[in-house]
Amino acid sequence: MRIVDVCEVTKPISSPIRNAYIDFSKMTASLVAVVTDVVKDGRRVVGYGFNSNGRYGQGGLIRERFRNRILEASPESLLNDEGTNLDPHKIWATMMMNEKPGGHGERSVAVGTIDMAIWDAVAKIEGKPLFRLLAEMKGREANPKVFVYAAGGYYYPGKDNSALQAEMRGYLDRGYNVVKMKIGGASIDEDRGRIESVLQEIGSEAQLAVDANGRFDLETGIAYAKMLRDYPLFWYEEIGDPLDYALQAAISEFYDAPMATGENLFSHQDARNLLRYGGMRADRDYLQFDCALSYGLVEYLRTLDVLRQFGWSPERCIPHGGHQMSLNIAAGLGLGGNESYPDLFQPYGGFPDGVKVEDGHIVMPDLPGIGFEGKSDLIKVMRELAE
Numbered sequence: 001m002r003i004v005d006v007c008e009v010t011k012p013i014s015s016p017i018r019n020a021y022i023d024f025s026k027m028t029a030s031l032v033a034v035v036t037d038v039v040k041d042g043r044r045v046v047g048y049g050f051n052s053n054g055r056y057g058q059g060g061l062i063r064e065r066f067r068n069r070i071l072e073a074s075p076e077s078l079l080n081d082e083g084t085n086l087d088p089h090k091i092w093a094t095m096m097m098n099e100k101p102g103g104h105g106e107r108s109v110a111v112g113t114i115d116m117a118i119w120d121a122v123a124k125i126e127g128k129p130l131f132r133l134l135a136e137m138k139g140r141e142a143n144p145k146v147f148v149y150a151a152g153g154y155y156y157p158g159k160d161n162s163a164l165q166a167e168m169r170g171y172l173d174r175g176y177n178v179v180k181m182k183i184g185g186a187s188i189d190e191d192r193g194r195i196e197s198v199l200q201e202i203g204s205e206a207q208l209a210v211d212a213n214g215r216f217d218l219e220t221g222i223a224y225a226k227m228l229r230d231y232p233l234f235w236y237e238e239i240g241d242p243l244d245y246a247l248q249a250a251i252s253e254f255y256d257a258p259m260a261t262g263e264n265l266f267s268h269q270d271a272r273n274l275l276r277y278g279g280m281r282a283d284r285d286y287l288q289f290d291c292a293l294s295y296g297l298v299e300y301l302r303t304l305d306v307l308r309q310f311g312w313s314p315e316r317c318i319p320h321g322g323h324q325m326s327l328n329i330a331a332g333l334g335l336g337g338n339e340s341y342p343d344l345f346q347p348y349g350g351f352p353d354g355v356k357v358e359d360g361h362i363v364m365p366d367l368p369g370i371g372f373e374g375k376s377d378l379i380k381v382m383r384e385l386a387e
């Protein structure tokens, strides 16, 4: 059993939307295929992965370093002890050979993308859905029912509050009961108006989360905290610079309701620093580490160990990114849910065909691997890469 190739293509996922920090007009994503020599049910096993939105495609790093390290390693060194499957942990260690610690940059995105494809291949070789494999691995019961919320509410040229209301109404119509919108890309008064319009539209049918995308300095973060306290929000997300733990801790003195952050922390060491120094509250706050940006599931397992050590339940994790990989981790390892972008970043995000959101939850179908084969628009572009 061996990996015969690791293929990458960088694809556009551009759209005219804007958050408080970036626009997505030039956004790309890497799509990766890990091609094995295993044949299952008459078909070659190929694992697929991609990176989440917000960081760009990583074709350079993948082709120059990580692909070569996998292909140059002896095939046996990448297998589990029984030689019956690939070992994601050994492959991870091989990819990270000769990489210094710290300063994670975007190699964590490159590694996370390949790691997703490895886990997809591993679960396909086992002939099981990844979430069931993960639950077995950890001796737990899988729960295929996963909470999902609808992220959107971007700044968009020409979009007024009635268009924002219509967008949110669309999410409610599709079964969501938590929706998210951007803040920090307009004046505080304008953002207050946007929030009030959305709250008026969703009434008691749903809750609203707001996301500042790390835009605020301490003073602005506090000013917004005071404004947001007037409303019953689901969470106040990524207030300041992702690595400014002292700022995060200071805001908790002004904001009692839930906060969320972590999508731009890319390692278990950074996650640990957030828990050590960020003043995050294990009884109400949410952690959004996204394995597809942060060295993959091998690293995310370490992050979950850190959480446990600091007294945090995996239920406090609702990852960023809206991909099926995190849905599998949620169903298999008991996370609190997953993000979803109903109208954005297609065909990568979303659910297998036929999966519907009901009362803010989906039920994972039993598809081998991550389940990409169940999403026809996605598997089509994946197969163009390697099959």
Ligand SMILES: O=C([O-])CC(=O)C(=O)O
Residues within 6 Å of the ligand: 019, 053, 054, 151, 211, 213, 263, 320, 321, 339
């Ligand atoms: O706009 C983005 O970069 C995505 C984001 O923060 C989120 O989904 O929470």
Ligand SMILES: [Mg+2]
Residues within 6 Å of the ligand: 211, 213, 237, 238, 263, 320
């Ligand atoms: Mg965010």
